[in-house]
Amino acid sequence: MFSLLSSTRRFLIGTKSFQSIRTMASYNPKSIVFNHTCLRVKDPKVSVDYYTKNFGLKLIATKQFPELKFDLYFLSFNDAETGSPFDREGVLELTHNYGTENDPDYKINNGNVEPYRGFGHICFSVDNIQKSEENLLANGVKFQKKLSDGRQKNIAFALDPDNYWIELIEHGISKVENKTELSTYKFNHTMIRVKDPVASLKFYREVLGFKLLSTSVHENAKFTLYFLGYNHEDSFEENSLTRNDQASLESVLELTWNWGTEKEEGQIYHNGNVQVEGAEGNTQGYGHIGISVDNAEAWTKELEEKWGDQVTWGLKFNQGKLKNIAFIRDPDNYAIEILPSVGV
Structure with missing residues (x-):
């Protein structure tokens, strides 16, 4: 393997x-x-x-x-x-x-099923999310969450052939009603779950040089999202991007912190690379x-x-x-x- x-x-x-x-x-x-x-x-x-x-x-x-x-x-x-x-x-x-x-x-272990959770999803931003979802459904693409499901009506999650989750968000660039243009799509971000946001933010910002683009706190659901990326402009102000600003980017890293995990002992997430001894099937x-x-x-x-x-x-x-x-x-x-x- x-x-x-x-x-x-x-x-x-x-x-x-x-x-x-x-x-x-x-x-x-x-x-x-x-x-x-x-x-x-x-x-x-x-x-x-x-x-x-x-x-x-x-x-x-x-x-x-x-x-x-x-x-x-x-x-x-x-x-x-x-x-x-x-x-x-x-x-x-x-x-x-x-x-x-x-x-x-x-x-494949898609990273979203216990006990081997860790990686969450990749995300594509599109010009017209309603039309994009409509076309994908017509093509037979399966969905973990459609726009009409749940409380968040502005995001969807498609499933690829290995059941990896693909989040869909809208950047709205050159949006035309009832039309979507594949050439406008962007590989917006990759999401992984982290145990301790203080340790993870220190590593990605101080060691690897990422900048904190924005933070999204979800108090009712008790989780926080940190979005990081490379921006080499001296004038860039961290934690300042709006949702629309960020949707137009590529290569953003999303860190998901579920409140309280930092207090748990040991490693709590699977990194996707370890074949766990004694596990049933591939991990x-x-x-x-x-x-x-x-x-x-x-x-x-x-x-x-x-x-x-x-x-x-x-x-x-x-x-x-x-x-x-x-x-x-x-x-x-x-x-x-x-x-x-x-x-x-």
Whole structure:
């Protein structure tokens, strides 16, 4: 099965290997990008077709690793042919481990079922949410929550072929009545649950350099949402974005804190990468988020020197079988890949 170790891989761009990239003296902090979110899928043909047909994502790269028995599929609404798949925001990485498509008993852990909750959903923002939902239903897409369900009438949750939740929100850009245009869709955010927001916000803001975009407190339901992203403008004021401002963005990270979890003992959420010993069936699903930077070696070296044993590394830079990437872990043991913008 795919694991964090097998996620430490060497990308190839065309026929050129970047395994021996020249080490630069430093990195540019403004080059740091929340590049991708990785999800394991059972059948890549089914999943790629689902995302391209229903939402308009483009398959921008495929990386095959037959020696490791897995392939990677990279999809994005931004299908610019120039540059690398890793120098942009809003990429969805689908990981296929060979043979799962032929296993009738194999099911993905979507992160929303006890006792293996952790990852929550990805989110696409659309121009016209009513028409988008209508079209998806006509295409046979299943829903966890339709617009008409529950108290919140301005969001919906579609289900992908592996039962991952896809939140739909509206950005309203170029909205036309009774019409939706797939080219306006955006990969808005990725949501994970966190135990202690103080520890998580410190890690993502101080260690990785995210900015707090906004906070949403839900007192009746006893949970708070923290939305983070990269904004390299010196004038940016944290915790200042409106819902509409945020809906127009890509590569936002949503941290969900259910009040009181910070008082519980030990790790309470599943990171999506651990195959739990003795569990019935597969417990893996969500893989990681990926952050790209112009010089991953320089940045990871700086992080090691600055934070020491205050942070945990799943894999330090260049210390695995496959080079030029690193994996750092957040306080809830979720994996964050750090990779060069040009690929590795």
